Amino acid sequence: MKTICLYFEIHQIIHLKRYRFFEIGTDHYYYDDYANEQGINEVAERSYIPALKTLIEMAKENGGAFKVALSISGVALEQLEIHAPAVIELLHELNNTGCCEFLCEPYSHGLSSLANEDCFREEVGRMRRKIKDYFGKEPKVFRNSSLIYTNEIGGIVADMGFKGMLVEGAKHVLGWKSPHYLYHCAENPNLKLLMRDFKLSDDISLRFSNTEWNEYPLFADKYIGWIASMPENEQVINLFMELSALGMAQPLSSNILEFLKALPVCAKQKGITFSTPSEIVSKLKSVDMVDVPYPMSWTDEERDISPWLGNVMQREAFNKLYGVAERVYLCNDRRIKQDWDYLQASNNFRFMTTKDTGVGLNRGIYDSPYDAFTNYMNILGDFIARVNALYPVDMDNEELGSLLTTIKNQGEELTQLTEEVTKLQAALKKAEAAAGKKETAAKKAASTKAAGEKATATKKASAKKTAK
Numbered sequence: 001m002k003t004i005c006l007y008f009e010i011h012q013i014i015h016l017k018r019y020r021f022f023e024i025g026t027d028h029y030y031y032d033d034y035a036n037e038q039g040i041n042e043v044a045e046r047s048y049i050p051a052l053k054t055l056i057e058m059a060k061e062n063g064g065a066f067k068v069a070l071s072i073s074g075v076a077l078e079q080l081e082i083h084a085p086a087v088i089e090l091l092h093e094l095n096n097t098g099c100c101e102f103l104c105e106p107y108s109h110g111l112s113s114l115a116n117e118d119c120f121r122e123e124v125g126r127m128r129r130k131i132k133d134y135f136g137k138e139p140k141v142f143r144n145s146s147l148i149y150t151n152e153i154g155g156i157v158a159d160m161g162f163k164g165m166l167v168e169g170a171k172h173v174l175g176w177k178s179p180h181y182l183y184h185c186a187e188n189p190n191l192k193l194l195m196r197d198f199k200l201s202d203d204i205s206l207r208f209s210n211t212e213w214n215e216y217p218l219f220a221d222k223y224i225g226w227i228a229s230m231p232e233n234e235q236v237i238n239l240f241m242e243l244s245a246l247g248m249a250q251p252l253s254s255n256i257l258e259f260l261k262a263l264p265v266c267a268k269q270k271g272i273t274f275s276t277p278s279e280i281v282s283k284l285k286s287v288d289m290v291d292v293p294y295p296m297s298w299t300d301e302e303r304d305i306s307p308w309l310g311n312v313m314q315r316e317a318f319n320k321l322y323g324v325a326e327r328v329y330l331c332n333d334r335r336i337k338q339d340w341d342y343l344q345a346s347n348n349f350r351f352m353t354t355k356d357t358g359v360g361l362n363r364g365i366y367d368s369p370y371d372a373f374t375n376y377m378n379i380l381g382d383f384i385a386r387v388n389a390l391y392p393v394d395m396d397n398e399e400l401g402s403l404l405t406t407i408k409n410q411g412e413e414l415t416q417l418t419e420e421v422t423k424l425q426a427a428l429k430k431a432e433a434a435a436g437k438k439e440t441a442a443k444k445a446a447s448t449k450a451a452g453e454k455a456t457a458t459k460k461a462s463a464k465k466t467a468k
Contacts, residue, residue: 047247059099074107101276104139110344155187164281169195180234205245209254220262
């Protein structure tokens, strides 16, 4: 039986303001608050709110037969909390239907998985806790920023305890293989991989309203018919896209939401179900491993990381940013930690691309990739100076490494002590319970003895009275 795994991503960029060279060292606030508020409100009204209402309606109308998965970056959640709390309420309502699974991703929606394992683990752990606090369940499946994946990243994700991961079904990786099966990580077979069907996904997110597309107009019965006509043993169809595609990339006037609402009805007629990623990785077996020695993503024709690190400017900014990663990892300054999250966001590097992708790129306030690079590097210069003020630049790598080792050892020692305290508390509880039982037994025995003695005394007194 075929099943559809439908997944949507929610991420909202943080707009940086115009930051001049002479402001370095004097102005430590880097953001355009007006653009951020306007941007999140626009996408909420045009996309998130109507799309989430539709998903809630689909979940309720189909009696548990419709399932969907969402992942939200920590940066997006922060913006929604401030500017669009109505979206947060709808996310909770969708969660309450029991038909939605929330996945985990890097908090910053950044590129730390390509640069620094400690930072990557830290922000994934932070996002994992935030999702559990928000929605009451710990995520079991992971998706990286822009579905960036390698064997090494898969090994790290598996080591963090995730059971599955969403990745791109790139042709140069799969070759003759189909994305419609469950695969596993080359470094750790315990991590199952769900491969995105980029053609079927892009038919909805990129081509749906294109009047020049040869399949226009696309109706739900035709779309489900394509899935039903696939070979019988191809069981998993993974449709992954941004939630903003519903309303922004594909305007509501195109009837994109009506198309979406019709999918479960048409799928049921063809015997096709909907499943969450966790259901798939727990029920199905992997057919083979996927070998990905070099990074791949879901962006552009090449499906690689060139949109973010394809030119000298991007790599220079990337190396400068992650050159202070160890120092940021050490600090406890909340402002620096927050700026670190916002400066890591992948769109900062995407704005610097000189690549002609054939798709229009909105660079916001920037006139060119060089303009984006200059502005970002000015901000980064101030940020690095603040970090170095906490941990001086003359602290060499050996000294920094020694400090990190000390902190790590202290952390391990605290963990061990916590475990010992837990064990002692459990032993104390057990001893107190045993002592309580013993005391109760002793009291019972004493009570029984006293009652016996009283009965004996009563008998004796009665006998004595009778003898008289």
